[in-house]
Amino acid sequence: MTEIDPEQNVAPGEPHSNILSETTAYVIGLALALGLTAVSFWVASTSSLWGPGVAVGLVVLAIAQMGVHLVFFLHITSGPDNTNNVLALAFGVLVVFLVMIGTIWIMGHMNDNMMPGPEITNLQMQH
């Protein structure tokens, strides 16, 4: 009874030769994706979580959601013939990180060299 069917013995996201097992993988992915979506709605509306923790929870769920999509629908695996995909993903993540963090940082600093605001320059306020 210990014999494992090679059809079933594939990592999630790897291509299947059997349409049935492929469908199963997609169904698992769909169920996980829907589950994570439902949980994030629940997290946002519940009062059983500590208030400031809600945002953290949503970020964690969002990252998990991305993971599910990558593995089950976009077929990113750690297999040897998947190096290009993993590298492409890493490059994409790097670019998104640079553009987003860079933009937030730059726009946050935009007024550093501007004239100070009226509350400092208005001498009449200083009695």
Place this chain on the structure above:
Amino acid sequence: MLGKLSWDAIPFHDPIPLITSLVVILAVLGIGIWVWRKGYWPALYHGYITSTDHKKIGIMYIVLALLMLVRGFADAIMMRLQQSLAIGASQGYLPPEHYNQIFSAHGTIMIFFVAMPFVIGFMNFVVPLQLGVRDVAFPTMNNVSFWLTASGALLINLSLFIGEFARTGWLAYPPLSELEFSPGVGVDYYLVALQISGVGTVLTAVNFVTTILKTRAPGMSYLRMPVFCWTSLAANLIILAAFPVLTVTLALLMLDRYMGFHFFTNDGGGNSMLYMNLIWVWGHPEVYILVLPAFGIYSEVAATFSGKPLFGYRSMVFATMVICIVSLMVWLHHFFTMGAGANINAIFGIASMIIGIPTGVKIYNWLFTMYGGRVRFTVPMYYLIGFMLTFVGGGLTGVLLAIPPVDFVVHNSLFLVAHFHHVIIGGVVFALMAGYTYWFPKAFGFTLDERLGKMIFWCWFIGFHLAFMPLYVLGLWGGTRRMQHISDPSWAPWLNVALLGAVIIGVGIVLTVVQLLYSIKTREQRLDVTGDPWDGRTLEWLTLSPPPHYNFAVLPDVHGEEAYWIRKQTAIKQDALIDEPDYQPIEMPIDTPTGVICAFFASLCGFAVIWHIWWLAILGLVGAFAVFVWYAWQDEHEHIIPVEEVRANARERRRIRMEHLHSLSQST
């Protein structure tokens, strides 16, 4: 019915655009009639317009780039003339609203429709040949990419005849480019043309990243690829990262202008600084999209004409990939003066200077490739040496500009204008001219005239220095860029020297046309019979000139760096070619009008969006989608080249090569 379009859009009262329009329309009609009378139309249609052959598409890109170079240069010489005339009391011959359109069109055309198609044209022509394969990964998409680029070029040039072009500079900074300050169609022409050609560019990048990663000849591992393939890979990766940002930025500005959004407006919570930030997230990597393939061309030229393998191949690859990543981290240096704090300016300034290090590595590699080599001073070699002398200077003024306190003094000045022309003409244009001379025989089977080629080089080299060195001086004196009128008469001598330089470059461009016509006329004297006119080292010189549609009868087996050089040396040593392989029938993609029809509908849609003709815009979109669906339902995408034809062609090539081999062994 026709939106904003009316007879007022035609410039009846402006003699310059009106006469230009008439001349261009007559020229296009004349060429059309000539092609039809000579019976070349079917050859043009099947051989080029609908072709899925990467070599033909590459040639079309370069023809487009050369045509647009003439347009962009016409703008340049008009600006130089205006600045030389409009000094002191004189107002020159161009009113401000016309002058502003000219400098905007000059920048937009030179970057998007000269440099980009020229570089992409070389990638198309050379990369599959150097990788030892028969085509790119997606041949039909390649044709679509070209025609979408051409559609963008068409719309930009249409703005000369119908309506007006943007008066906002080549990056259309808001709030000036917002509806409130630019109510005309000029900015819309800019936005729509770049959106359409941008789609073409992204598709090209998808195509070439896939081609380089997935389709290489047997044995062509990553570290055996020629440097031009590496630099093309890096450039296409940057396109994939940066061009979507451009698309989104321009789309946000379109939402502002068309639907009353407030992303970049002065009111309603908009922030125009965000546009500067986003446009340079694309804009700085764009510089490297252009210059990395140029570095690739120099590497091929240096190795071939020094008769030596490229010095430091691996360091070259490493430097290329470092530039690929770091180029995405320096964009703030384009707006140091916009109000950011000292920390952020310092970090981006240092990152900008760091890019100089891998670039310096490359310069030394080319120098050491020449050192101890048997250098042949051909035209491409002139460009390589001219480039090294020029580009190092441009790089040094770049390091100056990367120091934020210096930038506060010279930003937006003629010093900046001189700097970026220094690196783009000295770096990119010289490479494009070198590549044009180097690969021309591969494309057409005969070399270009050497004497005229050297004259063209001297025109570019001397003309560039005369045109832009005075601008450095004027910039340090406080000369601002984009001035329609000069109030200080003491600048006149410098501006006149700059005009002289532009005229000399103009002579070079005219000589390029003369060289082409003269070389076609006297081609019998310079036929490239062997397919290897320069004693090359990479696989494109293995096949005949011009190569057959399928490039290689059998995919070459690669046994090390410089695949073709090893093979050639083995053949010379053994005085024999490799054994005749077993030829097979070859499957090649069929020609398709998908690209040109798709671009026709895209142009229609773009024109309609510019003029607010909404029914036509919907028609264009539906048409483009219908072409896509029609293509998807086609059953046949390939045709078979019979084995007899392949074998006959391959035997003919072997016979030529054997003769060449015997003549070599007799001479030694």
